[in-house]
Amino acid sequence: MSTTAAELKELHDLHQKLHEVQEKLEGGPRRIAAREQIVSKKEAELEAARAKLKQMKLSSDQKSLQLKTNEAKIDSLKAKLNEAASNREYEIITSQIEADKVANSVLEDEILASLDSIDVQAKLIEKLQQELESAVADCKRFKAEFEETIPGLKDDEAQLQAAIKDAESCIPASERAHYQRLVAAHASSALAAVEENACSECYTMLEANTIVELNVGKIRFCRSCGRLLYRV
Numbered sequence: 001m002s003t004t005a006a007e008l009k010e011l012h013d014l015h016q017k018l019h020e021v022q023e024k025l026e027g028g029p030r031r032i033a034a035r036e037q038i039v040s041k042k043e044a045e046l047e048a049a050r051a052k053l054k055q056m057k058l059s060s061d062q063k064s065l066q067l068k069t070n071e072a073k074i075d076s077l078k079a080k081l082n083e084a085a086s087n088r089e090y091e092i093i094t095s096q097i098e099a100d101k102v103a104n105s106v107l108e109d110e111i112l113a114s115l116d117s118i119d120v121q122a123k124l125i126e127k128l129q130q131e132l133e134s135a136v137a138d139c140k141r142f143k144a145e146f147e148e149t150i151p152g153l154k155d156d157e158a159q160l161q162a163a164i165k166d167a168e169s170c171i172p173a174s175e176r177a178h179y180q181r182l183v184a185a186h187a188s189s190a191l192a193a194v195e196e197n198a199c200s201e202c203y204t205m206l207e208a209n210t211i212v213e214l215n216v217g218k219i220r221f222c223r224s225c226g227r228l229l230y231r232v
């Protein structure tokens, strides 16, 4: 490996390390946002489940009230039976009482079923509450852990940026602007190692004279993808 190649490899390594650090710095807020989204989703689920429970209780209460009203009606019909003026009237009242009893029996079944559903819904709410609590805790823990790493990552970033500046001195001034454009476009993959006489970024085979030039420490770019090449 020529001196230039070793220096370029070092520069490439530094760029890759900087990329890793920056990924961590940028990835943290993204991953926090994803966790916050889970929390919001759980909150919405819980709110919807609570609204549904409220509606279920209301409907059950209405049925119970209806049952009581019907029972009162049956009582008053029974009282009327004693005052019936004719057999015909007696039969009409009796059949009304029967019809109301049937209606009440249906209502009773419905009330029992709704109480079961209310129980199931209450359990679901409990489960959702636990899930929400654990999502909130997970989000909080992740946030705290990430925030703790920020100062260290920022230090690493600054150190790597300074080291990259130093390492860039191996690139002749005439090629510096070209190199900077590559970094702006491709960041850590602005440079590419030559592996088995091919560019490791785009796998294009290099011409023999390019290999020779690289061997003597010249700065060469891949003719296909434009990366700054170095031989390892």
Ligand SMILES: [Zn+2]
Pocket: 192, 199, 200, 201, 202, 203, 204, 222, 223, 224, 225, 226, 227
């Ligand atoms: Zn290439």
